[in-house]
Amino acid sequence: MSNAPKIIYTLTDEAPFLATQSLLPIVEAFAGTAGIAVETRDISLAGRILSQFPEHLQPEQKIGDHLAELGELAKTPEANIIKLPNISASIPQLKAAIKELQAQGFAVPEYPDEPEGERQRDIKARYDRIKGSAVNPVLREGNSDRRAPKAVKAYARKHPHRMGKWDPASKSHVAHMEDGDFFGSEQSYTMINPGTLRIEYTSVTGSSFPLRAPLSVQAGEVIDAAVLSATALAEFIDAQIEDAREQGVLFSLHLKATMMKVSDPIMFGIAVSRFYAPVLERNPRTLAEIGFDPNNGIGDLYARLAGLKESERVAIENEIAALYATRPALAMVNSDKGITNLHVPSDVIVDASMPAMIRDSGKMWNAKGELQDTKAVIPDRNYAGIYQAVIDDCKEHGAFDPATMGSVPNVGLMAQAAEEYGSHDKTFRISGDGTVRVIDEHGTVLLQHPVKAGDIWRMCQTKDAPIRDWVKLAVNRARLSNTPVVFWLDPRRDHDRGLIAKVATYLNEHDTSGLDISILSPIRAMRHTLKRLRAGLDTIAATGNVLRDYLTDLFPIMELGTSAKMLSIVPLMNGGGLFETGAGGSAPKHVQQFMEEDYLRWDSLGEFLALAASFEHLANTTGNARAQVLADALDAANAKFLDNDRSPGRKLGTIDNRGSHFYIALYWAQALAEQTADAGLAAKFAPLAKTLADNEAVIVQEQLAVQGRPVDIGGYYHPDAAKLATAMRPSATLNAALATLAG
């Protein structure tokens, strides 16, 4: 690969993809002045679908497997990738995307729920590769370094967002299982030699078969496995439904059905089945006929009821309505539309949903659209307790104050599909009573669990090199920012004990003199961190993959109001850079608002921060001095952007995402015109800075003028490129000014 400086900008989904239509032309124009090419690769859900079915498409409809291409690129020192959030699709989302593509004339196949024959099994396997968290684990060839940059933290302190008040008598709480969960059954083993492992199921009658193809493991790799009892989960859910009703609190379930695409939809399905049990058990034949699958949520039932005779449909709908009177109220996702917590598995995603609840006084929305105390059901004990620790703290000391609280940067272990991210292909719903064993090539049983039909068994892998790199990253961050670091590891977990041993070993490879480094179990780490946070002190959290996900939404949402303002860097292990934008998702609510009133409130600050880091990385790796000038100027522009509060407002009539892009272009151009490191660039940008400044009122007016009407972009998952370009670039004055840079 050549050393020509190049940044890859990913095309994703929903709000970030819309924002890209407006921001990318600006980035391309600015980068071009330094001879830097900005190339795009399509890793959207729609793009991933199209790339998997070339034989179903017309030649001009085909697209390559950009994700696989980027996965390879991420392993090279040349990689410089800006990664925007993308949809990790649940089955209902995947089906909706397929339907939309078919309607647009792409002859992609239906998703076969129950595949028959080789051909359908192949189609399902291809779709299953696309669903869930299919993108991030492929690109993340490095560990994660997420933090609020100084300027962002200063902004949040100066303009603290609203935090809901906490009542010491709040009845909100977290409910978790006491046994029969993954936490209670975890076993782990650290490989001494490289090898090949079999995962074998043996039934009570003695017949054995492999659950998947053998997998290879490296020396020093930590493997672990655990099982969740379906019966224990069902009993737990029943008890929580009853308890929520007695206490008069909302019932809500918090899982990560997208990232944990095999285990969590099943757990979600068990909760749906128990909550609606009286209705489902009364109508088993009808529900089987219409193909209702509880794992897809009660929304799937409502959709399928439409296929029944009017009288049958009404009868079941009436039964559901009657059931609600005997059940606790459900937390709502959208009370106006009657969408509940149990509607779709991807609507309530624990990393974002729990912080939102904590930000809102520990409450969630009820059917009347009011906030109410809530039982947050997080079945597995591995991390449920950290949220209860936050709730306890808020009940005792009140809400956190963004104006005075400290900060919690995160150094997360995630490279090479570390920990649970890598478990999709090693998670199984067990078909009958028996035993699952992990056996090495010598026949030694490394891990084994008795299992019952319906249980969920899963195994994870964590390679040694990422663990070593993670420890290095944590020490570097502690040194660079002179901040204490806590490794959140639980000595009661077999897997974490393996990690604790490795952390101790790898810490010896570094000069840690004067650094404050400790290892605490998650609940203690949380209490310790919260105490410091209230005192205005910063604490680095060095965590495994799942806590990385949870904490990088939790703390930013408490500190900054949103995780969109995070700097999120993945130093790739082979020297490249992956720059993620923010820590949150793709905000489907933002797209709805955009389509209804041509107003996009997505905040691209995460993209701006990532771009500055990406230009800087490019300067360091290719020696392109102008890239550094662009990076420094963008840093200055970002600071000014925050100072002047140019993030989109939430409502119509203020500047939206497109307006915020105009301001970043203006401030960036001004900083470039003013800098003295490169006179040529200064001369190039001076006229643009002047044009943009002189035309500020005109440009803002052109952008505001379009707001308030529905806008047609020709699709949700696969919008029409031309319609999008028109919708997202409404200011002719800004477009003309940018075009002058190319000359």
Ligand SMILES: NC(=O)C1=CN([C@@H]2O[C@H](COP(=O)(O)OP(=O)(O)OC[C@H]3O[C@@H](n4cnc5c(N)ncnc54)[C@H](OP(=O)(O)O)[C@@H]3O)[C@@H](O)[C@H]2O)C=CC1
């Ligand atoms: N890295 C990735 O690729 C990630 C992808 N996802 C995917 O995103 C989708 C939605 O996930 P969900 O858990 O609902 O999380 P989101 O982060 O999309 O949404 C939660 C809320 O966060 C706020 N928010 C997030 N980003 C921004 C932003 N840039 N500007 C303004 N507000 C923002 C909004 O809150 P408010 O309404 O309070 O302003 C939003 O409603 C799923 O498909 C999920 O798989 C999720 C996480 C990471």
Ligand SMILES: O=C(O)CCC(=O)C(=O)O
């Ligand atoms: O990969 C995913 O599905 C979600 C990623 C995520 O939430 C995160 O990295 O914070």
Ligand SMILES: [Mg+2]
């Ligand atoms: Mg997350």
